[in-house]
Amino acid sequence: MTGDGHSRPRGDRAGGRASDPRSRGASNGNRGAAGPDRSRDRQQHRVDPPRWVAFQAISAVHRDDGYANLVLPKLLAEHRIRGLDAAFATELTYGTLRLGGSLDTVIAAAADRAVERIDPPTRDALRLGAYQLLHMRVPAHAAVSTTVDLVRTVAPGAIGFANAVLRRIGQRDWQTWLDELGPGDLALRYAHPPWVVRAFSDALKDRKDELEDLLAADNTPAPVHLCARPGRITARELAEETGGVVGPFGAYAVHLPDGAPGDHPAVRDGLAHVQDEGSQLVAAALADAPLDGTDRRWLDLCAGPGGKAALLGSLAALRGAEVAAVEVAPHRARLVEHAVRGLPVEVYCGDGRDFDAPAYDRVLVDAPCTGLGALRRRPEARWRRQPNDLPPLTRLQRELLRSALDLTRPGGIVAYVTCSPHINETRMAVDETIRRFDGRIERLDARPLMENVTDSGDGPWAQLWPHRHGTDAMFLALLKRV
Numbered sequence: 259m260t261g262d263g264h265s266r267p268r269g270d271r272a273g274g275r276a277s278d279p280r281s282r283g284a285s286n287g288n289r290g291a292a293g294p295d296r297s298r299d300r301q302q303h304r305v306d307p308p309r310w311v312a313f314q315a316i317s318a319v320h321r322d323d324g325y326a327n328l329v330l331p332k333l334l335a336e337h338r339i340r341g342l343d344a345a346f347a348t349e350l351t352y353g354t355l356r357l358g359g360s361l362d363t364v365i366a367a368a369a370d371r372a373v374e375r376i377d378p379p380t381r382d383a384l385r386l387g388a389y390q391l392l393h394m395r396v397p398a399h400a401a402v403s404t405t406v407d408l409v410r411t412v413a414p415g416a417i418g419f420a421n422a423v424l425r426r427i428g429q430r431d432w433q434t435w436l437d438e439l440g441p442g443d444l445a446l447r448y449a450h451p452p453w454v455v456r457a458f459s460d461a462l463k464d465r466k467d468e469l470e471d472l473l474a475a476d477n478t479p480a481p482v483h484l485c486a487r488p489g490r491i492t493a494r495e496l497a498e499e500t501g502g503v504v505g506p507f508g509a510y511a512v513h514l515p516d517g518a519p520g521d522h523p524a525v526r527d528g529l530a531h532v533q534d535e536g537s538q539l540v541a542a543a544l545a546d547a548p549l550d551g552t553d554r555r556w557l558d559l560c561a562g563p564g565g566k567a568a569l570l571g572s573l574a575a576l577r578g579a580e581v582a583a584v585e586v587a588p589h590r591a592r593l594v595e596h597a598v599r600g601l602p603v604e605v606y607c608g609d610g611r612d613f614d615a616p617a618y619d620r621v622l623v624d625a626p627c628t629g630l631g632a633l634r635r636r637p638e639a640r641w642r643r644q645p646n647d648l649p650p651l652t653r654l655q656r657e658l659l660r661s662a663l664d665l666t667r668p669g670g671i672v673a674y675v676t677c678s679p680h681i682n683e684t685r686m687a688v689d690e691t692i693r694r695f696d697g698r699i700e701r702l703d704a705r706p707l708m709e710n711v712t713d714s715g716d717g718p719w720a721q722l723w724p725h726r727h728g729t730d731a732m733f734l735a736l737l738k739r740v
């Protein structure tokens with residue numbers, strides 16, 4: 259690495275579990291093999307281990323700004339929770355976090371006070387209880403009694419309060435709560451902040467009838483996609499090896515049915531990597547865009563953690579090109595280095611706005627963005643993002659795109675990409691930047707470069723959608739320097 263910046267849902271399983279007499283016993287603390295960690299907290303023996311782990315996970319997410327996908331696997335391993343219990347804990351944790359804002363609305367109504375006025379441990383326990391009562395097939399008595407057990411452990415003074423609130427919540431089903439608290443309120447029904455719903459509606463333009471499908475897709479966990487690195491393994495071979503299926507669009511995509519992708523030898527051995535098919539499509543579109551003249555110098559200006567750099571690097575290796583990959587965050591630059599091992603990619607840790615090696619043939623700006631197009635992947639993300647995150651990001655996006663265009667030779671091509679469909683991060687960013695270049699930029703139609711994809715917008719830009727394409731909501735603009 260060069261360090262000078264070049265100074266350059268519902269869970270059927272959970273339902274099955276809860277209606278299984280064995281698990282009802284477990285709910286009361288009678289579980290055997292996967293029993294609680296007795297050294298931890300003498301009180302904790304009252305709480306069954308999957309629920310205890312789910313509570314720990316959501317508390318860490320809220321208290322420490324943690325990420326569920328990092329926190330939960332550690333807790334499951336630490337408490338030796340596997341198999342169906344792990345699936346139950348995962349559904350409970352992810353579902354509770356994903357629907358957090360809507361659960362809070364119901365809790366506030368049942369408690370007759372704002373959730374901010376409930377102490378954090380009790381609040382998190384109530385969220386878990388409300389999720390079980392309203393969104394899982396856990397019998398009401400089990401949801402209430404296990405949550406009260408949890409409160410007894412983490413906030414003994416709030417047992418009576420929690421019991422009363424949970425019983426009130428359990429008196430209505432989810433639909434009845436919706437009818438009472440916000441009939442027609444899509445933000446409440448699909449558990450998205452209202453500003454995100456408005457942003458999606460704006461981005462869908464004249465297809466607003468799809469808004470509910472999009473919001474529902476965000477509440478469905480994203481499947482794992484692998485990218486078969488060109489020159490190392492084909493998608494068909496990878497699908498055979500992993501038991502997956504070849505993706506519908508890209509030449510390199512394999513969709514996995516389930517399981518940990520890192521377990522597959524192809525991923526361990528660097529023949530493939532985990533990457534949403536939409537991300538593969540936009541990177542491949544840049545590599546495949548027709549270009550006059552030389553085609554040896556490729557640049558990835560925002561490279562961390564390195565998924566697209568790895569695909570570009572694999573294609574560059576086959577085509578006699580080389581890739582420079584720039585990443586401002588040192589730890590993410592190290593991830594890029596790891597991702598591109600053995601490929602013709604040089605990693606630079608520095609700011610893409612200061613990078614000063616000109617005359618690239620193909621340049622990718624996969625800009626830092628709100629990530630609103632990938633909400634399926636991070637259950638807590640939608641509640642963490644705020645509208646005031648936008649101004650600094652949109653400024654940075656425009657600056658990085660300007661820098662990319664400056665670094666591109668005449669005739670060269672820039673791909674501007676975001677994993678957000680917010681129009682301020684997508685078409686407005688591109689249109690405003692092009693205006694500054696005073697006729698020196700040609701807009702290319704990005705859609706034909708994603709060959710098998712239909713319905714990616716009116717052009718020239720392409721917009722993918724989870725509900726239409728089963729990918730993250732990737733945006734792609736292709737620009738040619740003239």
Ligand SMILES: C[S@@+](CC[C@H](N)C(=O)[O-])C[C@H]1O[C@@H](n2cnc3c(N)ncnc32)[C@H](O)[C@@H]1O
Nearest residue numbers: 560561562563564565566585586609610624626
């Ligand atoms: C959307 S991510 C890129 C994802 C990456 N292309 C991939 O496929 O793995 C944006 C990245 O840009 C980095 N970044 C933010 N500001 C930057 C800057 N001024 N210069 C270079 N990289 C920057 C972020 O740290 C982040 O890793």
